[in-house]
Amino acid sequence: MSFSSMAKGEMARIMPRKHCCRVAELTALIGMDGTVRALARGEPALVMSNQNAAVARKIYKLCKILFKSLTIQVAVTKRPNLKKHNIYHVLIPYQKWMVEALRPLGLTVKGGGGEFGWQPVSLQDRCCQRAYLRGAFLGGGSVNAPEGTYHLEIITRNHLHARTICEVMEAFELNPKVSERKQYLVVYLKESDQIVQFLNVVGAHHALLEFENIRVVKDLRNHVNRLVNCETANLNKTVETGVRQVAMIRLIDERIGLEKLPAPLKEIARLRLEFPEASLKELGQMLDPPVGKSGANHRLRKLEEMAQQLREQG
Known part of the structure; x- marks a missing residue:
């Protein structure tokens, strides 16, 4: 089961206790999934379709609770492709x-049932706003597994519905973006903290914990990778510097001999030849008396200037 399906399954099991919240959630579901179709005998019907069985069950239950005087039917379209x-x-x-x-x-x-108009209901109470967002996600939402790219979206054809979803999200300090995808409007969140907040708002607490657990492991793994990459880069730089300095010292030895160097330069030159992979800090600690990183670097720069002069002399 995908992370998105798991989150939807959890949301589908949440049945609002208050009448106003049931109205808000079903309103969002109808706004997402509702269409007018002609049945077999030609009479019009309001049809709400969904690929998720748990979501369809919730729509049916809400309809039975809120529309006690109406006949509610259920149908299934089976796909030939498994x-x-x-x-x-x-x-x-x-x-x-x-x-x-x-x-x-x-x-x-309108028109004897041949046309349905839709307007969002008043969503003043926080509980109803939560229910509305839950219904919108169940009707047309998805969320990526946190192992990959962080992304949560709700897709709708209705401009008014998209605007309402954004306004309700903003009431919970979320920062949704909207893009167009063919004939659809996509309301989406890209930041992991925003997705966690959304899951909390709609009551998907198990999905939230799963998301957070995976995110912590992912962030830790990325942090370790960054440290390893940094250490590797530093090691490569140290080795390259050591190889260059060894070549420089050998040039000095060939031209004038290390024995003619001042004692501090001669000492660090011999240490660099013996330990080409050592860092400046490590070289400094090997000197007698020990010096810091800057002291070791100063001596090696003196040798480098000397080698450069020898190269220019040919």
Whole structure:
């Protein structure tokens, strides 16, 4: 099971206790998944479709709770390809009392059920805002596994719905971005902290903990890799410097002889020949008396200047 499916399964099991929150969540689900279709006998129906069975069950339960006077039907479209998910449909055929039943959800019925209008309901309470975001994610959202690139998105065709989702996210100090993908609008979050906050807002606490656990391991692994890369780069630099300095000292030895050098320069020259891989700090500690990194570097720079003069003399 993917991380996104696991998160949706957890959200689908959350049933709001308050009537207003149930209305808010179902409103978002209808806004995401609801369409008007003609049934086999030609009568229009409001149809909510989803590939996730747990989400479809939640839509059905919410409809049964909120629309006690209406007939609710369920259908399944089976895909011939085994790798494809079935599509689950919750249908509300046009019927008596439908106009009154759907009005609290911001839905208007026109043309004998042939057309449905949708307006977002008032979301003043925080609990309803949480429920609305949960419904929007269940209807058209996905989140990448934290092992990869951090990304959470909610896709909708409706500009008003996209704007409402952004406004509700912003009420929880989230910073959503919006992009266009063909005929869809994509509301998305890219930062890991923002995704964690979203999962907390919608009540997906198990998914949140799983996300955080993986993120901690991932961040630690990246930190270790950076340290290893840094150490490797420093080691390579030390070795390259050592090889260059050994060649420089051998040139001085061939031209004038190390014995003619001042004692401090002669001492560090012999140590560098013996320990070409040693760092400046390590070389400084080998001297008698020991000197610091800057002291060792100063002596080697003197040798380098001397070698450069010898090269220029030919």
